[in-house]
Amino acid sequence: MAAQSLSSLLQRASIDDHDEVLQSANDALAKSKIDQHAQHIKIVALLKLDRYDDCLRVFEEAGDGLKKRAALEYAYVLYKSGQLEQAIEVVSGVTGDRGALHLEAQASYRAEKFRRAAELYEDLSKDGASLSNEENDLRINAWATDAQLQWKGYPEFVRHNRPTRDDLEAFETVYNAACLSIAKGEFEQGELLLKRAKELCRTSEDLTPEDRDAELLPIAVQQLYVLLRQGKSEEAQSILEEISVKDIPEASTKKIAQTNATLARGASVNPYAFYKALNETPDSTDSDKLFDFQSNLTVGNSHAADLLVRKYDGIIRSTSKALSRAAYPSTEPSVNLLSVYNAAAHAHGESGTKALKPVVAALDKRPKDLGLALTAVQLYVSAGNTTSAITTLESTLQLLDESISEQDKAVRFNPGVLSVLISLYKLEGRKVQIRSELAKAAAYWQQQSSSDESPIPLLRAAGASLLHSSDPADLTTAGELFKSLYQSNTADHFAVAGYVAAQAPIDYTKVESLVNQLPSVADLVADVDVAALESAGIAPSSAANAAAAAAIAGARKRSAAAGKDDGGAAKKRVRKSRLPKDYDPSKTPDPERWLPLRDRSNYRPKGRKGKQRAADRTQGGVVSDKAEESAAATNQTKPQGGGGGGGANKKKKKGKR
Secondary structure (H helix, E strand, C coil): CCHHHHHHHHCCCCCCCHHHHHHHHHHHHHHCCCCCCHHHHHHHHHHHCCCCCHHHHHCCCHHHHHHCCCCHHHHHHHHHHHHCHHHHHCCCCCCCCCCHHHHHHHHHHCCHHHHHHHHHHHHHCCCCCCCCCCCCHHHHHHHHHHHHHHHHCCCHHCCCCCCEEEEEEEEHHHHHHEEEEEEEEHHHHHHHHHHHHHHHHHCCCCHHHHHHHHHHHHHHHHHHHHHHHHHHHHHHHHHHHHCHHCCCCHHHHHHHHHHHHHHEEEEEHHHHHHHHHHHCCCCHHHHHHCCCHHHHHHHHHHHHHHHCCCCCCHHHHHHHHHHHCCCCCCHHHHHHHHHHHHHHHCCCCHHHHHHHHHHHHHHHHHCCCHHHHHHHHHHHCCCCHHHHHHHHHHHHHHHHHHHHHHHHHHHHCHHHHHHHHHHHHHHCCCCCHCCCCCCCCEHHHHHHCCCCCCCCHHHHHHHHHHHCCCCCHHHHHHHHHHHHHHCCCCHHHHHHHHHHHHHHCCCCCCCCHHHHHCHHHHHCCCCCCCHHHHCCCCCCCCCHHHHHHHHHHHHHCCCCCCHHHCCCCCCCCCCCCHHHCCCCCCCCCCCCCCHHHHCCCCCCCCCHHHHHHHHHHCCCCCCHHHHHHHHHHHHHHHHHHHHCCCCCHHHCCCCCC
């Protein structure tokens, strides 16, 4: 009865104040606490008033009945309260509601499940009937999701490349397109797009002056970052004047703005001033937190400032405490970053070979710590000791390989870790080890077929490496890899080509039908301007080099036939400067002219001593006893060299005894 009275009251009256709606709902609930209709109205009123904590308390007190009745509102409250995983779980159960898809996409975005968010926005864009009022919002959110995919390390899932004419009409879309360019490292393009976004925002007629100022602040903060990355200090100072950090309402944006402003002002010249300025802004909360890549940079900046002011013991204590609570071993950047700064604190700010001893000592205590292992590898490589770097990383991976833990196995065959090891192998030309590591990694990831994070680039590299092996078993493995890649994506020409190359030597009939799917060589090089490449400095092919070399040789040398007499060989031309002054071409040179004089056959020594020495050198001649006695006497009186002794052979000094 109370619900009917409230409904009829709301239908007859026009209440624009949400506080009045809330008061009416409370009056109805005072008569009946279990009235779900009044509870639902109260929930909506609290949402309109942004009182999310009170709204969540109503849901908890009302029980599961209200949560099922108002599932969308409950999911939204969880989302606004920072409970993203629970919000996704609740809203994913709401079917047939377009608003639920929008909410799930937004919650997935904040939970950094960007691949899922991109899929949801793509599905929403396909519904043409409901797209008219949402097209601009979907375009904005799709660009933002692609920018985050690029930052997260999934460039293969990015759907946008360059902004279209429609994208350049709204400042929000231009701003997100600029963020995507910045994530790719295209800072000049990002700078141009940010200027365009700022111009569109300033001239927008849909914004109030307050809203315009609020929208311009994050654009200016992003501009400041881009200018700092490009080293444009003077322009950064002019942008810095547009930023008022205290006026930024979002805690996450305020933290980023304070960091960039501190760097732009040059407070790093004085490390203590830099440390103080960097810690003026408190960290963001769960409901307004930084993304992972932003949080990692913030933590890194904080610990770097601690190192500058020599807070080594404090860094060791804080990082060790955090590492004790984190997963071990781990490939998470946040965890390994703590290990790096822990090692830097143990090294007391030293670098190079001086830092190796404390880092290696810390690695002995935590041998599976990837952050420490990679730090030691970096120090060894910087010192030019690639072999020790390989040995260090192999030792850590060997421990992970011997473990029975699934977590250790996942860390062992992490694509990023393997790329470091393979790069080190390439520096030393260890092709066999490269092929072996890629084969083992491919075998592991093939068993993890249920994983959504399948490392396609790693599987491609493994298959391409195994194609160079002469072992039929390796070719079979390569064929299986490329076949699985082709089955997951039939439009992947790389997988088709790899499968054909691996299977053709074994059984060509299995891949004969796939050969026609490969593009022809003429199509692949149709848009290549060979003349432009050569004029730009591209070296010609080996065949062209050989032809050019032959042409040059033919221009500089006479042909062999031209230098021959009838049936004779070509005569070699000798320069006059190399001939002796008394050279006579009619005389035959002495064939023993290159031998020493005493070794020639026509040598005849002069005098009695000369004849005696010649006789002594003659093999098979008569041996003189006097010569042996003389040689023996000489050997007895000759001092020993290099031994440091020989004191008995020294002459005694003259003087009194």
